[in-house]
Amino acid sequence: MGEPLSLSGTSAPAGVGGGPVLEMTGIRKVFPGVVALDGVDFRLFPGEIHALMGENGAGKSTLIKVLTGVYDIDGGEITLGGSPVRFTGPLQSQKAGVSTVYQEVNLCTNLSVAENIFIGREPRKFGRIQWGLMRKRAAELLTRLDLDLDVSATLDTYSLAIQQMVAIARAVDVSARVLILDEPTSSLDASEAEQLFKIMRRLRDEGVAILFVSHFLDQIYEVSDRLTVLRNGKLIGEYKTAELPQVQLVEKMIGKELAVLDDLEDKAQRTRTKSAGAQPILSATGLGRTGAIAPFDLTIHEGEVVGLAGLLGSGRTELARLLFGADRADSGELKIDGKDVSLRSPQSAMKHGIAFSSENRRTEGIIGELTVRENIILALQAARGWTRPIPRRKQDELVDKYIKALQIRPADPEREVRNLSGGNQQKVLLARWLITEPRLLIIDEPTRGIDVGAKAEIQKLVAELSDGGVAVLFVSAELEEVLRLSHKIEVLRDRRLVEELENTEGVDADRIMQTIASGAVQ
Amino acid sequence: MTTVDMTPATNKTTPTNPRRRVYRPNTKYIPILATLTLLLVMYFTGVANYDNFGQPSVVVNLFRDNAVLLVVAVGMTFVIITGGIDLSVGAVISMTTTLTATLLHAGWPPLVVLPLVLLLGSLLGMGMGAVIHFFKVEPFIATLAGLFLARGIALFINQNSIPIRDKFWKTLSEYRIVLADGVVTKVTSVTAVVVVLLAALVLAWTRFGRNVYAVGGNADSALLMGLPVGRTKIAVYTLSGFCAALGGVLFSINSTSGWALQGQGLELDAIAACVIGGVLLTGGSGYVFGSLLGVLVYGLIQTIITFQGDLNAAWTRIIIGLLLFGFIVLQRVVTRKAR
Structure with a gap:
């Protein structure tokens, strides 16, 4: 079980007739400093739904961009229908029979449904568009996909899910051989996704080869026939979905045996206990946002470190953003200090003593052109209001204090932040929020992409903050880290909070992985 | 270890999916219907209040007096639908009239001058479109440069008004087309109407x-759908340049003269007409038809002021200003509802 299928020869896996419609061998793609794809083989048969799996940075998007002609390859071979091809642009790959539907619908919502399907290929007579014929054909095509739409209505009168399906209709009508669906379900709810799957199965039965990318493991198992796993730009293997248990799939994606993960875990560091009688700072009941995170219950106490665990796209960041008012909840209640509040904006969250250090420090956090001092002072100044500038002497005092406390290197407050290393940038970002003396600090992926030493320092800092009574909501993809720091762990899967675990002796990475892979353990 | 109980919360937010698929009536016709209503109200108010306002010549003269604006507004409509703007049209008019008058004065044959000036206007538009597309320059800036360039060329050629004595031009200017008994119109109005009809046909x-609409709706999507986005963008500015040059020719026919300060601020009138439309x-x-309505509203305000007799011409601008505010707010409300 779970053994890679043979990639040699063109023998089709059972249940699929004929050779592959698309075959990629030894694909290599190099970006400055990174090998994005390293000798990857991939094949796609007519009449199958094939899932491409891998963590962030595994090379999935690069492979898709190679297929759609956005990137040219540095090595390897692509054959389509038996003859070698080389794509140099999206148009060319489309003409060769590879169509892509992206997560964000790439249609013109100001045009009608029929036009969106046919634009650029409208039936014409003497140069004049035959609207009637176009509408008739569009209606026929949609009926084939089991969609009942008014084809003359503009696309923006329909939901995103329907728009996605119109995009698929266009794609299969343009060229019906290979259809790439890149994260099509990420903004759909369960019933919409189900409708999409119905269409995918129908197209598969008609002989279309479908490449499907999704972060939702359940969906992969529901709809795909085979899957290919990538990790760090390398091919891990090609498997039949039905023969590969979810836990093994997750192992292959992450690249560590669960047993090994368990051994890595340093049990001694997990003995930290929550001080008894701590008051809850924040408690959420049924808080949720459609399309982002299913309603969840969560209580965070003073001095408590709450870890959020889950795969990328499982809703970790979405949950954190709701608690910071960056996105507005559309259901449920939130209490802070026992009082009902509604967080309309980050400003209102900040007034309640909530701080949020964002996942994406480069685009959402750090302003590279400003100095360390200016970056650190930013949030405090915003909280005070811009009409009351913080005196320079006070600024210097505060900044010096935090540069020392967090050991920011170089310890020069006037240096531009972009010249600092990733770890130090992260510390500057933390300092910015610590200076506002928050009662609840939300940190999203603080240790991603920084070196081991800086990582340890940031972990130490979180522990110290917690000892000082600050509550921390700690979001990290690294289970070891979550286990080491957290008092309790919230496990997310498919945009749903599936389990809450007190971090006690029995809990280890294996246990959390089980939940991530298979849903809540009953 | 506890499993989070989410049952009550889930019940509370059971998605009411069918609601998201309800068909909404097409909101894109609302602004144009509002303009049509406004136009009719204005017209019948005029008929009720002034003698002779109901005569067909009033409507026919609307087209005569606003032929230039109409032609320019048609080109502008294409540009604005792609999400751009063309500030150069007024200057292109002045360049065209000055050049036409100068060349005719120098004895060039009119049948050479006519295509030449039209070609020049189109080329200037094409150049601006190319700059906008290839260098990703904001249309505002690129056409502002075009404005200075064209106006500069016009002033360089001649700063004074140049009379046109060419026979062909004179004939065009004086030729009367009899539509009905007592209702006559000029070549320029007929040209403008033909341009409007052709443009409406092309657009629909x-x-x-259709590519013009797609580019304006979402240029990135249009590119991914394999549409010639760059070619379309350059084409609309070329078309707008052509329309402006044609407007200039109509201007020179109407006034049998050329002047470098002609058409100042006309680009803004054209934009206003489009927005009101x-x-x-x-x-x-x-729609081109919308811009036509916009131009007619503009013209009708002026007609009413003329009939009233004791009103300052500045009222035209004041009313246009108020209408613009009103229509921009209307558009905002309508599009917000649609999203």
Whole structure:
């Protein structure tokens, strides 16, 4: 079980007739400093739904961009229908029979449904568009996909899910051989996704080869026939979905045996206990946002470190953003200090003593052109209001204090932040929020992409903050880290909070992985 | 270890999916219907209040007096639907009239001058379109440069008004087309109406026309759908340049003269007419017919002021200003509802 299928020869896996419609061998793609794809083989048969799996940075998007002609390859071979091809642009790959539907619908919502399907290929007579014929054909095509739409209505009168399906209709009508669906379900709810799957199965039965990318493991198992796993730009293997248990799939994606993960875990560091009688700072009941995170219950106490665990796209960041008012909840209640509040904006969250250090420090956090001092002072100044500038002497005092406390290197407050290393940038970002003396600090992926030493320092800092009574909501993809720091762990899967675990002796990475892979353990 | 109980919360937010698929009536016609209503109200108010306002010549003269604006507004409509703007049109008019008058004065044959000036206007438009597309320059800036360039060329050629004595031009200027008994019109109005009809046809029935809408709706999507985005963008500015040059020719026919300070601020009138006619400044929505209505509203305000007799001409601008505010707010409300 779970053994890679043979990639040699063109023998089709059972249940699929004929050779592959698309075959990629030894694909290599190099970006400055990174090998994005390293000798990857991939094949796609007519009449199958094939899932491409891998963590962030595994090379999935690069492979898709190679297929759609956005990137040219540095090595390897692509054959389509038996003859070698080389794509140099999206148009060319489309003409060769590879169509892509992206997560964000790439249609013109100001045009009608029929036009969106046919634009650029409208039936014409003497140069004049035959609207009637176009509408008739569009209606026929949609009926084939089991969609009942008014084809003359503009696309923006329909939901995103329907728009996605119109995009698929266009794609299969343009060229019906290979259809790439890149994260099509990420903004759909369960019933919409189900409708999409119905269409995918129908197209598969008609002989279309479908490449499907999704972060939702359940969906992969529901709809795909085979899957290919990538990790760090390398091919891990090609498997039949039905023969590969979810836990093994997750192992292959992450690249560590669960047993090994368990051994890595340093049990001694997990003995930290929550001080008894701590008051809850924040408690959420049924808080949720459609399309982002299913309603969840969560209580965070003073001095408590709450870890959020889950795969990328499982809703970790979405949950954190709701608690910071960056996105507005559309259901449920939130209490802070026992009082009902509604967080309309980050400003209102900040007034309640909530701080949020964002996942994406480069685009959402750090302003590279400003100095360390200016970056650190930013949030405090915003909280005070811009009409009351913080005196320079006070600024210097505060900044010096935090540069020392967090050991920011170089310890020069006037240096531009972009010249600092990733770890130090992260510390500057933390300092910015610590200076506002928050009662609840939300940190999203603080240790991603920084070196081991800086990582340890940031972990130490979180522990110290917690000892000082600050509550921390700690979001990290690294289970070891979550286990080491957290008092309790919230496990997310498919945009749903599936389990809450007190971090006690029995809990280890294996246990959390089980939940991530298979849903809540009953 | 506890499993989070989410049952009550889930019940509370059971998604009411069918609601998201309800068909909404097409909101894109609302601005144009509002303009049509306004136009009719204005017209019948005029008929009720002034003698002779109901005569057909009033309507026919609307087209005569606003032929230039109409032609320019047609080109502008294409540009605005792609999400762009063309500030150069007024200057292109002045360049065209000055050049036409100068060349005719120098004895060039009119049948050489006419295509030449039209070609020049188109080329200037094409150049601006190319700059906008290839160098990703904001249309505002690129056409502002075009404005200075064209106006500069006009002033360089001649700063004074140049009379046209060419026979062909004179004939065109004086030729009267009898539509009905006592109702006559000029070549310029007929040209403008033909331009409007052709443009409406192109926009609704050709691939180029539909590409214009697609580019204005979402240029990135249009590119991924394999549409010739760059070619379409350059084409609309070329078309706008052509329309402006044609406007200049009509101007020189109407006034049998050329003047470098002609058409100042006309680009703004054209934009105003488009907006009042329901063309969305953000692109992707609008009709030539709407811009026609916009121009007629503009013309009708002036007609009413003339009939009233004791009103300052500045009222035209004041009313246009108020209408613009009103229509921009209307567009905002309509598009917000649609999203």
